[in-house]
Amino acid sequence: MFCLYSKGCEYAIRALAEISDGKAAGNARAADICRKAGIPEAYARKTFQALVQSGFLKAVSGPGGGYVLARDPKSTTVMDVVEAVEGKGNYSQCLMGLAACNDRNPCSLHFTWVKLKGQMTDALRSQTLWDLSRSMNRKQGNAKKTTRSA
Amino acid sequence: MFCLYSKGCEYAIRALAEISDGKAAGNARAADICRKAGIPEAYARKTFQALVQSGFLKAVSGPGGGYVLARDPKSTTVMDVVEAVEGKGNYSQCLMGLAACNDRNPCSLHFTWVKLKGQMTDALRSQTLWDLSRSMNRKQGNAKKTTRSA
DNA sequence: TCTATTATGGATACTAACATCCACGATATA
DNA sequence: TATATCGTGGATGTTAGTATCCATAATAGA
Numbered sequence: 001m002f003c004l005y006s007k008g009c010e011y012a013i014r015a016l017a018e019i020s021d022g023k024a025a026g027n028a029r030a031a032d033i034c035r036k037a038g039i040p041e042a043y044a045r046k047t048f049q050a051l052v053q054s055g056f057l058k059a060v061s062g063p064g065g066g067y068v069l070a071r072d073p074k075s076t077t078v079m080d081v082v083e084a085v086e087g088k089g090n091y092s093q094c095l096m097g098l099a100a101c102n103d104r105n106p107c108s109l110h111f112t113w114v115k116l117k118g119q120m121t122d123a124l125r126s127q128t129l130w131d132l133s134r135s136m137n138r139k140q141g142n143a144k145k146t147t148r149s150a
Numbered sequence: 151m152f153c154l155y156s157k158g159c160e161y162a163i164r165a166l167a168e169i170s171d172g173k174a175a176g177n178a179r180a181a182d183i184c185r186k187a188g189i190p191e192a193y194a195r196k197t198f199q200a201l202v203q204s205g206f207l208k209a210v211s212g213p214g215g216g217y218v219l220a221r222d223p224k225s226t227t228v229m230d231v232v233e234a235v236e237g238k239g240n241y242s243q244c245l246m247g248l249a250a251c252n253d254r255n256p257c258s259l260h261f262t263w264v265k266l267k268g269q270m271t272d273a274l275r276s277q278t279l280w281d282l283s284r285s286m287n288r289k290q291g292n293a294k295k296t297t298r299s300a
Numbered sequence: 301t302c303t304a305t306t307a308t309g310g311a312t313a314c315t316a317a318c319a320t321c322c323a324c325g326a327t328a329t330a
Numbered sequence: 331t332a333t334a335t336c337g338t339g340g341a342t343g344t345t346a347g348t349a350t351c352c353a354t355a356a357t358a359g360a
Contacts, residue, residue, distance in 0.1 A: 002154040007318065010151060010247050030337070042320045049338065062327030063335040078259075096282075097160050108285030109228075112273045116266070123262045132246075135258030157348065180307070192350045199308065212357030213305040 002095060004120065009085040011039040012047045013078055016056060017132035020073035027066030047085070054084040073133065079124035091117045152245060154270065159235040161189045162197045163228055166206060167282035170223035177216030197235070204234040223283065229274035241267045 014037040019028045030048060034041035048067060051057045058070045082090070094101035094110065101107045103114075155163075164187040169178045180198060184191035198217060201207040208220045232240070244251035244260065251257045253264075 001157045001160060004152040004245070007151045007247075014246060027336095029335095040319065043318065045337080046319090046339090052337090059337055060327090061325080061335090061337050062329095064328065065326090065336045067337085095154070096164060096286075097157075098286075106285075108281050109273065109277055112276075116270055116273060119269070120266055123259065123266060126262075127259055131258050135256075136246075136248075177306095179305095190349065193348060195307080196309090196349090202307090209307055210357090211305085211307050211355075212359095214358065215306045215356085217307090 001097070002091075002093065005082050005086055005090075008043070008047050009082055011037070011044045012051055012056075012085050013081050013132070014039055014136075015044060015048065016051070016069070016073075016076075016081060016129050017136055019057070019067060019069055020129040020133035021137055022069075022133075023137075026064055027060050027068055029066040033067070050085065056081065056084065069129075073129035076129045077125045078127045078129075078132065079121060081129075082124060091121060151247070152241075152243065155232050155236050155240075158193070158197050159232055161187070161194045162201055162206075162235050163231050163282070164189055164286075165194060165198065166201070166219070166223075166226075166231060166279050167286055169207070169217060169219055170279040170283035171287055172219075172223075172283075173287075176214055177210050177218055179216040183217070200235065206231065206234065219279075223279035226279045227275050228277045228279070228282065229271060231279075232274060241271060 015033050018033050018037045030045055031041060033048075034044050037044075048057060048059075052059045052067075055070055056076070058068045060066055060068065094107055095113045096107045096109065098107050101110055103110070165183050168183050168187045180195055181191060183198075184194050187194075198207060198209075202209045202217075205220055206226070208218045210216055210218065244257055245263045246257045246259065248257050251260055253260070
């Protein structure tokens with residue numbers, strides 16, 4: 001059963017993209033991030049803790065506190081986040097669920113699938129938090145303009 | 151959260167591939183199919199019922215009974231099975247989970263993702279039950295030969 | 301008709317993912 | 331020092347997917 005990434009990981013990506021925006025004056029508060037990103041706060045908070053642990057975010061306690069990006073959004077890719085949240089080697093399973101499937105003993109979809117997985121990870125690696133933040137911001141602020149140009 | 155297909159669907163595909171083999175003398179019994187395919191019988195039986203309902207299998211009760219393919223394995227693709235088990239339009243969600251994401255108002259991964267989804271469904275559509283059955287059979291019977299040639 | 305064999309379908313249990321809540325520690329400010 | 335604001339982390343609840351079991355219906359053969 002191939003899953004690109006979990007819901008929790010999706011929340012992480014959207015939250016990080018929101019924080020990368022950096023329009024907010026000071027630190028980004030969990031409540032604000034979640035409201036803007038449209039993700040469930042109580043659940044996402046858990047994800048934030050994990051993102052602090054894995055070095056994507058820095059947490060600041062107390063009044064005026066919140067989260068700050070601990071990495072450069074222009075050089076942090078979506079794939080970085082996925083690997084941190086889901087663990088590496090998440091994309092190594094056979095499509096058919098065959099334990100013995102590999103390059104030497106492939107199932108009939110093996111090579112097609114390896115190629116596709118490569119393209120997917122490339123796509124995730126080609127997109128930075130900065131790119132995401134710009135795109136999400138454009139969606140929110142310039143919806144009409146964007147539609148006009150289509 | 152993008153999932154290509156569920157575990158139950160994977161069992162369906164593997165079971166149908168096993169039945170497509172057609173080496174067994176008479177009908178294929180559920181117990182035998184599951185043992186050969188290496189899938190949990192109690193659970194897969196439920197899937198078989200659904201496959202009967204959706205016209206992939208014909209069930210035969212009583213002694214000497216079992217399942218028979220109700221469609222030509224050479225013209226039934228993996229995608230046919232996926233669509234029947236998971237429902238159509240399973241691959242239409244935005245990668246970022248954005249409700250408003252579409253061609254006119256795309257997220258920054260939208261077009262890349264649409265293209266990749268197309269390639270994935272093409273791959274599933276290019277593979278028939280017959281192809282799968284041949285490949286799985288080869289794996290079981292000629293493991294040594296296959297390894298030798300690598 | 302009786303019996304053994306096969307699928308059916310309903311009930312139930314298990315598990316992981318998803319989600320929520322709250323007491324607590326940290327800290328800036330008054 | 332007192333208080334309000336913020337993240338932490340532990341407990342718990344909810345749901346969907348996965349898995350198992352068993353009484354039942356169907357049917358072939360004795």
